Amino acid sequence: MNSHSKKSKLSQLLQRFDQLGIVLVLIVLMVAVGFKNSTFYSWDNIINVLRSTSFIFIIGIAITYVLITGGLDLSVGSVMAMAGILSAMTAQAGAPLLVSILCGILFGFAIGLINGILVVRMNIPTLIVTLGMMYVVDGLVLIVTKGSPIYPLPDSFKALGQGSILGVPNIVLIALVLALIGAFVLHNTQYGRCVYAIGGNRETARLAGIHVNAIQMSVYVLASVSASLGGILMAGRLNSAQPSAGSGYELTVVAAVIIGGTSMFGGSGSIFGTLLGALLMTVIENALLLMKISAYWQSLIVGIIIIFAVGLDQYRRKKYGMG
C-alpha cells in the first residue's frame, strides 16, 4: 500500500468520524490546559474529571436511547434526587444495602413507566409529560424531606459511592460497564435497531412489525432507572441525599447527548458520542478552573467552546454529505 492510498484511507476514516470536531476541541483543550497547569494530568484530577463525567454519562446513555426514538426526558434530575433520598432513608432505617438500592431503582422504574404510558398511550407530548413529571417528583422531594438532607448514611451506602477498585472509583467502573452494554445493545441487537427505526420513521417502523409502543415505553423506563442509579451513587458519594441533588442535570445530560451528535429529531446517535459530549462538558469546566480563568468569564467561554465544537462537526457533515 503506497503512502497516497494510506492518506486517502485515513482521510476517508476521518470524514466518517462523526465527532471529530469534539475530539479535536477536547485534544486542544487538554494540551492547552496541560501547558498552563500540569496538574491537569495528575491522577487525582483525572479521577475528579472521570467521576463528574460518569454521573452525567450514566444517565446520558439512557437519554441517548430516548432521543434516538425522537423523545425527550426532563424528569431525570428530579428522579435522581428522589431515588437517592428514598434509598438513603431506607438505608438509614436499617435496611440492607441491596434493599435500599432496590427501593430507589423501583421508584425510577415506576416513574419511567408512568412517563411511557402518558407519552405512548395518551399521546401527550413528551416535553409536557416529562416536564410535568419533573414538577411532580420535585414536589415529592420537598414533601418527603421538608428541604433537609438525609444525613449521615450507613458505611455500606458510603462505600458504594466512595469506594474504588485499584484507585478507580466505583462510579467510573459502573459507567464503563453500562457504556459497553448500552453500546452493544444499541448497535448489535434487534432492540437497538428498532430504537433507531422508531426515531427514523415511527409509522414505517410500525408497519414493519416493530412493537413501537413497547419500545418507546421501555426507553423512558431505562432513563428513569438510570437516573435513579445516578442519584443513589451520588448520595453515597456525598454521604448524604440532598433535596437539591440532580438540580439542572436534565439539561446538562440532554446537552451532553446532543453535543455528542445525537439528533434532537430522532433516528441517529451513539453512546460513544454521548461519552464525548459528557467528557467535553466536564473537561471545559475543570480546565477553566485549572487555567485560573475568572468565574466571571467561565460561562461565556463554555458557550463559545460548545458552539465551536458542534459547529465544526455540522460543517464537516455538510461538506462531506454525511446527512
Place this chain on the structure above:
Amino acid sequence: MKKRLFTLFSLLLAAAMTLSACSGQTGNGSADSSENDNTSEGLKITFVSPLLGNPVWLSAKQGAEDAAAEIGASVTWVGPSDIDMDEQVRQIELAITEKVDGIISCPLSPAIFETVYADALSKDIVVINTAVDTREDTRTAYIGTDYVNFGEQAARNLAEQLGGEGEIAVLVTSLDTENQMSELKAGEDLLAREYPDVKIVVVETSNSDTAQAANKTSAMIDTYPELDAIWCLESTSPLGVAQTLQERNMLDQILVLGIDDTDDVLDLIDQGLIWGTMTQDFYKMGYESVKMIKTVKDGGTVDSVQDSGTTLVTKDNLEAYKSRF
C-alpha cells in the same frame, strides 16, 4: 384504555389534593400554611422563601410560625424549589392579589423585586426583607445579617486562625447573589487593610449544589497547591468540601469555614471535618419579621434595619451553641 387512564389520573389528582389539604399544603405544591385556630380576624402574612429546599429557611419559617401563633396571625409559606427569582416575584404578586397584610421575603437580586415591592407598599401591605435588603425606600424594614459585619468577622476569624498568612479559596452560590458578594467584598477589603499576607486567590460558584462544591474543591486544590483555607458563603458547600478533603487526605492541611447552623454543618464540626461555621440567626429573622408586621399594622414604628447577629461556632463552643435554646 384512554378513558380508564383519565379516570385513574382524575382519582390520583383528587387524592393528591385531599392529602395536601390534610397536611396543610395549598394547591401549587410549593406552599404551606400554618394558622392559629382563632385567627379568622388575625393578620394574613405570606412568607416567600428564596429556596424551599434549604434547611436554614425552615428555621426562619419556624420563627415566623411561632410568632404568628403568639399574635393569632396566619403565615403562608411559599417559594421556588430551585433558585428562581421570577417565581419569587410571581408569588409576591399572588400575595398582593390575595390582599395579605404583610409579605416577608429574601430578594436575592434586589433590583428585580423593587417594582413588585412598590406595588405592595402602595396597597398598604407591609414588606419585610430578610437576609438580603433592597433600597430603604422600597420596603418597610429589613432584618438579617449585616453583610459588612459578617464578611469582616468571617475574614478576620480565618486570618487569625491562619496566623496572618495564607491563601483562601471562596465558594459562593453564584456571582450575582448580592448578599454573598457583599460579604465577600467586605472580607476582601478587611484582609487588604489588616492582613495583607492573607490572599483570596480564587472565587468559584457551586450553584448551592453539594456535588458541584465537591468537584470544584478538588480542582481548586490542584490549581492552588499552596491553598490554606476554603471559605464557604453558602450552606450546602461545606459537606462537599469536607468530602473531597477527606478523599484527598487533606483534612489537616486546609481550614474550612462554613456558614449557617444546619445539622450537617454542625456535625462536620463535631467530627473535626471542618474548622467552624459563621451562623446567621434565621429563626430570629422569621420571628421578628412577623412581630414587625404586627407593630406596623397596629400603627407603631419599627427600625428600618435590624442586625440579627452572627456567631463563630467551632468545636470549642459547639456544645454551648447547640444548647443555647
